[in-house]
Amino acid sequence: MEALLEYRQTDVCYGGVRAVRGVSFTLHAGEILGVVGESGCGKSTLLRAAMGLLGPGGLVTGGKILYRGENLPDLSARARRRLNGPELGMIFQSAGSAFCPVRRVGDQLYEMMRAHGPMDKRAFRQQAGALLDRLGLEDGPRILNSYPFELSGGMQQRVGIAAAMLLRPRVLLADEPTAALDVSAQKQVLEELLLVRESFGTAVVLVSHNLGLVAAMADRVLVMHRGEIVEAGETRQVLRQPRADYTRRLLEAVPKLRRA
Numbered sequence: 001m002e003a004l005l006e007y008r009q010t011d012v013c014y015g016g017v018r019a020v021r022g023v024s025f026t027l028h029a030g031e032i033l034g035v036v037g038e039s040g041c042g043k044s045t046l047l048r049a050a051m052g053l054l055g056p057g058g059l060v061t062g063g064k065i066l067y068r069g070e071n072l073p074d075l076s077a078r079a080r081r082r083l084n085g086p087e088l089g090m091i092f093q094s095a096g097s098a099f100c101p102v103r104r105v106g107d108q109l110y111e112m113m114r115a116h117g118p119m120d121k122r123a124f125r126q127q128a129g130a131l132l133d134r135l136g137l138e139d140g141p142r143i144l145n146s147y148p149f150e151l152s153g154g155m156q157q158r159v160g161i162a163a164a165m166l167l168r169p170r171v172l173l174a175d176e177p178t179a180a181l182d183v184s185a186q187k188q189v190l191e192e193l194l195l196v197r198e199s200f201g202t203a204v205v206l207v208s209h210n211l212g213l214v215a216a217m218a219d220r221v222l223v224m225h226r227g228e229i230v231e232a233g234e235t236r237q238v239l240r241q242p243r244a245d246y247t248r249r250l251l252e253a254v255p256k257l258r259r260a
């Protein structure tokens, strides 16, 4: 399998304070990699660093983040715009809040698609409607004609997830994508992630607090603690026979774990 994304001894700082230290791993095409660890351990920072979205105080201060051989922190803003979206997609914890409040969500999604290549409006509406349907939003045309405030938080989140998926990126960086969703919507989103991986060989980095969800979805898992990877390996092995004390402590907080 092709190596798509490779972190090599990556350090990330905010205003000189290190949030991620010496992180190394490789993500291959078609793979789902889970990232777990307590709040504040650097999971979001890891993903934002690849997207160039660390914000004004954030900087990759050491190592490399290679996407198909190119070091992402070295890219110009122009090269970055070419990659972000169609190559590297990101689903944020609050994906729904990224929409402009005074424009219909369908227009915003269509514009995003058009920014990355020619797209016929009818084909777009069909494609977007089918995806929304699979994400549990059955009335696609109505959703596309809605303003963000006309949708519930869970609906907005799923439209935000659809926005990342519509461009069919090779790599999808998903930061707690389903944390704000109810159980049935959560299931539909996770099934769609699996379908996208199966249909297009999309690789996924799935950040989650939910170890049960990671156990069910991820092929491999990274355990992070205070900005560092303390354990990495095949999901089943890490969750059943953890080597690091920290992983054991994390698992002890979950009464029962079963791989689906």
Ligand SMILES: Nc1ncnc2c1ncn2[C@@H]1O[C@H](COP(=O)(O)OP(=O)(O)OP(=O)(O)O)[C@@H](O)[C@H]1O
Pocket (backbone or CB within 6 Å): 014, 015, 019, 037, 038, 039, 040, 041, 042, 043, 044, 045, 046, 054, 055, 057, 058
């Ligand atoms: N914009 C920022 N400016 C300064 N420090 C930040 C910024 N964003 C994150 N940090 C700090 O970097 C560290 C890692 O934060 P990060 O959000 O990556 O953790 P996380 O594991 O994703 O947490 P959570 O699970 O709560 O989302 C934390 O100490 C956090 O306070």
